[in-house]
Amino acid sequence: MKVYAPRAALQGALGQIISVVPSRGPIPIYEMVKIETGEGYITLSGSDGDHMLIIKSSADTERPGALCTPARTLYELVRTLPDGPVTLERDGHKLVVQSGRSIASLPIGEAEDFRRPPTIDLEEAVEFDMADLNALIGKTLFAASDEQTRLILNGGLLHVKDNRIRAVATNGHRLASAYGPDAPASWPEEGVIVHRTGLGLIERIFKNYHGTVRVAASKDDIVVAGNYLTLYTRLIEGPYPNYEQVIPTEHPITATIDRKEFLGAVKRALVVAPRNSRRVYFHWEYDEVKLSAETSDLGSSNETVECALDGPGITIGFNGEYMAEVLSIIATDEVRIEMSQPERPAVITPVGDLATMYVLMPLRLY
16 A cells, blocks of 8 residues: 555545544554545545444545554654655555654554444435534433433434434433434434433534535444545444423423523522522513522622513422523524413423423522
8 A cells, every 4th residue: 555645635534533543542543544546536444333434535646555553653653743744655554644754653454444334325315415414413412311321311302203304413411403404214213312421422523624524324324425535333222211391392381582682690699509400490470580599608680681472470499500501502682481480381482493492490499
């Protein structure tokens, strides 16, 4: 194998690859990057066993071939080289890396030992504009649980609802839901559950990707495939909770409020809110909401924000951090908060965005 690649492009690709490569893998091959070369291209692959990233870019190939070498070592070496072409050449049992007067050699492993990509049919994949897919993840991922007691809640559900792809995430105390594009007939009927780590990788790796990607799933994995980037991530097994049963269908009280002003008031209340519950009281009446929080050793906070209230007055306690997270994720100027009783969940929606919804479970008032 002998190939010439631009240093900047090689560094950028390796920087992406090491995001899925563990610093200490369960087996040595997981700490390596697989390098494949052919006529006019170089392909880099990295995996930790649960995720696999494949990046293909143009390069001048003198001799095609494939091998593995320590990913982080190669990345650290390439990022320190001067600008210009980098030569990667196999010499027996080592990889020679050369740029100008700089020459280094790295140990290698055999490409055959590297994990093969999962087999997933892309013929009937869902097509997303990448910006829309990242927006869908951004609207919901924060609500997934990070506790290990219920692994099923550590991911986001992608399933079909109303003939569209719907993303849902919850930790049992809050729920986020957003609709994506139309769903193909091939999408698994029960949906798929993608771990929060995998969703975070999709969002981060494709952050600067412009254009359309194809998304498809098998029983065990999901793939996001672009023109030069392909990411596989392992799915979480098991049925997702019936989240629709916690979404209120009747809410006789509706408040419409300026999002930024409301968010600022919530953040100020959190300064003195109890550290264990983060409880903030919301007193809705007469076209305004009064926020209050108190802790014996931190003091108290009281603030009033104007709103448009339709329905009788009500007092509800919420985890202020959860409320602030929802308000921070929403991009519209106003939000609508629908309520029924102090012990019932509230539904929060961005005004003008019918595809997105959040549900917050209340806290006991006293």
